[in-house]
Amino acid sequence: MEPQDIKIAGITIAPGEEKQIDAQIAKLPSRTPIDIPIIVSRSTKPGPTLLITGGMHGDEINGIEIVRRIIANNYHRPLIGTMICIPILNVYGFINFSRQTSDGGKDINRSFPGTRNGSLASQLAYRLTQDILPLIDYGIDFHTGGARINNYPQVRAQLDDPKNLELARAFSPKFMIHSPFREKSFRKEAAKAGKSILVYEGGESLRLRKHAIDVGVNGLLRVMKHLNMREEAPVSKGGLYHIKKSSWLRAKSAGIYHSFCRTGEFIEKGTVVGLITGPYGEFEHKMKAPTSGYAIAINNKPVVNRGDALIHIGFEE
Incomplete structure (x- = not known):
């Protein structure tokens, strides 16, 4: 046609x-x-x-x-x-x-x-x-x-x-x-x-x-x-991960957030992935991964409130 x-x-x-x-x-x-x-x-x-x-x-x-x-x-x-x-x-x-x-x-x-x-x-x-x-x-x-x-x-x-x-x-x-x-x-x-x-x-x-x-x-x-709309395309590099479920690690307190992980990397359960500090030096709270998974997104905002989303962790199917 x-x-x-x-x-x-x-x-x-x-x-x-x-x-x-x-x-x-x-x-x-x-x-x-x-x-x-x-x-x-x-x-x-x-x-x-x-x-x-x-x-x-x-x-x-x-x-x-x-x-x-x-x-x-x-x-x-x-x-x-x-x-x-x-x-x-x-x-x-x-x-x-x-x-x-x-x-x-x-x-x-x-x-x-x-x-x-x-x-x-x-x-x-x-x-x-x-x-x-x-x-x-x-x-x-x-x-x-x-x-x-x-x-x-x-x-x-x-x-x-x-x-x-x-x-x-x-x-x-x-x-x-x-x-x-x-x-x-x-x-x-x-x-x-x-x-x-x-x-x-x-x-x-x-x-x-x-x-x-x-x-x-x-x-x-x-x-x-x-879709046959072009003849050539770059070959995909690396693995293809099917993420069926995901959850956010959220701040347990307000303060200044220091991230220790990078997007895309695999995180083991219990790993310290960040630190929340008080601006006057009064505390340092370690943030640990509650489960193993991939860091599919990271919050780059340095000042956080309690409950703010910090790391989006995806779980492979």
């Missing part, structure tokens, strides 16, 4: 065409328009449609950089099918160094399916749900750890679903994490429509991390090769 024309924001993209669509979503109070550039590249040969998005949260720069590099290196031009690239979904958050939109701290990824006349976050979710989601077969949503959390490069998905598991294995990160759907998230809305979406997490917000970016780019290229 020959590929058909598709339309985004009133712009038609025919097979074999590549276009940047500046989709206007709203205006600032100054009347300055806010556009979301969407780069669409289509082959003349039929095949799947793959969506890649960054900047769902505006301060998650690593995801934005991954999508930028894909476009800058012309990796987004498929041998078959269609690639839809949105480097910065949350323009409001991006220009304000913020995770949320500018209308009272709304989270786009907790606003799906959205409404035409709702909050800014809801309007953005609505446009993605209505204009983009019906066109795609697969998607990879690139994220970065928030609130000073440094995530070791990882893919999150409903790994009980065979399509999601197949896609995650093709991406081939060190860690595949089984992650239930969150209410009103893009991933859950896509699943309702029968679309497979992976969430990639890597690095820390407002900080570029080369390792997280490289893993994200290489993983996407492997997914494209798996």
Whole structure:
């Protein structure tokens, strides 16, 4: 079956065409328009449609950089099918160094399916749900750890679903994490429509991390090769760990936190993984791993309160 024309924001993209669509979503109070550039590249040969998005949260720069590099290196031009690239979904958050939109701290990824006349976050979710989601077969949503959390490069998905598991294995990160759907998230809305979406997490917000970016780019290229959208992709290095469960080690007291472990490493039960000290030299509390597992994320915030999440420990299946 020959590929058909598709339309985004009133712009038609025919097979074999590549276009940047500046989709206007709203205006600032100054009347300055806010556009979301969407780069669409289509082959003349039929095949799947793959969506890649960054900047769902505006301060998650690593995801934005991954999508930028894909476009800058012309990796987004498929041998078959269609690639839809949105480097910065949350323009409001991006220009304000913020995770949320500018209308009272709304989270786009907790606003799906959205409404035409709702909050800014809801309007953005609505446009993605209505204009983009019906066109795609697969998607990879690139994220970065928030609130000073440094995530070791990882893919999150409903790994009980065979399509999601197949896609995650093709991406081939060190860690595949089984992650239930969150209410009103893009991933859950896509699943309702029968679309497979992976969430990639890597690095820390407002900080570029080369390792997280490289893993994200290489993983996407492997997914494209798996879907026959390109001929070559980097070979995956290291093991592939299926993390079925995880838990956070939390601070037992308030103070200054000193971390002794690195993301990605295996931690033995009972290992001293950090120290919480009183700012006036009055105490030092050792933090010990309650169980053995992999440090899939570490909190880099030096000042913590009792109960703050410090280390995310994942357990292999």
